[in-house]
Amino acid sequence: MPDSVRIACVQLTAGADKAANLENAQRFVARAASLGAALVVLPEKWNLVGGPEVLHEGAETLEHGESVRAMAGWAKQHGVVLIGGSIVERREGREKLSNTSLVFDAGGDLIARYRKLHLFDVEVGGQVYRESQSEEPGDEVVLTEAGGWKIGLTICYDLRFPELYRLLALAGAELAAVPANFTLRTGMAHWHALLRARAIENAFYVAAPGQIGEPMAGQPSYGHSLVIDPWGTVIAEAPDRETVVVAELERRRVDESRSSLPVLAQRRPDVYRRFEPK
Numbered sequence: 001m002p003d004s005v006r007i008a009c010v011q012l013t014a015g016a017d018k019a020a021n022l023e024n025a026q027r028f029v030a031r032a033a034s035l036g037a038a039l040v041v042l043p044e045k046w047n048l049v050g051g052p053e054v055l056h057e058g059a060e061t062l063e064h065g066e067s068v069r070a071m072a073g074w075a076k077q078h079g080v081v082l083i084g085g086s087i088v089e090r091r092e093g094r095e096k097l098s099n100t101s102l103v104f105d106a107g108g109d110l111i112a113r114y115r116k117l118h119l120f121d122v123e124v125g126g127q128v129y130r131e132s133q134s135e136e137p138g139d140e141v142v143l144t145e146a147g148g149w150k151i152g153l154t155i156c157y158d159l160r161f162p163e164l165y166r167l168l169a170l171a172g173a174e175l176a177a178v179p180a181n182f183t184l185r186t187g188m189a190h191w192h193a194l195l196r197a198r199a200i201e202n203a204f205y206v207a208a209p210g211q212i213g214e215p216m217a218g219q220p221s222y223g224h225s226l227v228i229d230p231w232g233t234v235i236a237e238a239p240d241r242e243t244v245v246v247a248e249l250e251r252r253r254v255d256e257s258r259s260s261l262p263v264l265a266q267r268r269p270d271v272y273r274r275f276e277p278k
Contacts, residue, residue, distance in 0.1 A: 085101065119137050169264060
């Protein structure tokens with residue numbers, strides 16, 4: 001079980017041209033591998049961004065999707081664990097799509113899948129976002145082991161629901177992956193604060209690759225892909241361009257943080273259960 005691992009977060013700008021997105025992502029995964037990363041994380045919807053019609057037309061099944069095949073191939077070719085950010089998944093017999101994160105081991109085998117639990121249905125700064133128009137939420141919390149590390153899977157808006165991250169930490173997560181496409185407005189206000197809070201309160205690493213630029217016209221993304229250690233220190237941050245950032249994760253930092261501030265062990269679920277809001 002490796003006590004350290006080099007992780008890479010890929011920051012890019014996707015759009016409605018899936019073939020171009022695949023080509024771009026392939027280049028960045030190769031770049032991450034060349035920098036020595038053994039674990040690579042892509043951002044949310046790295047393969048396709050657009051309105052409901054674009055998403056329905058370009059959605060894929062896990063069994064036959066070209067993006068799924070591509071990710072499996074990249075993981076095997078470079079010998080890396082690949083957390084495929086998320087793609088839009090079509091499921092048989094369902095009208096709505098899923099926003100799905102896939103994990104491939106270094107042999108290219110699909111070892112975990114997570115469907116986004118919390119959909120981004122908000123109005124911020126005059127912009128209205130309704131993911132539920134075309135997507136449905138998942139119904140499962142997912143912790144996987146990859147590359148010898150226990151990794152909790154989340155996506156973007158999940159970040160605002162701390163109970164999800166606490167459940168992952170209690171299940172043993174040492175790293176939370178947060179592939180995202182945060183808006184510029186909310187990112188400027190909340191991105192660093194929320195990610196650091198999730199790392200600090202659970203004493204684990206957080207890796208959050210984001211999109212940059214304008215994946216959709218008039219809806220700029222914040223970027224600033226981050227890797228944060230269990231003490232809440234930002235150990236890698238991307239500049240405002242398409243790029244790859246790398247960082248070293250050390251298991252001892254998780255152990256030290258949980259030993260010095262044992263908040264997971266000091267919880268009082270016996271008391272919490274007595275409080276049931278009406």
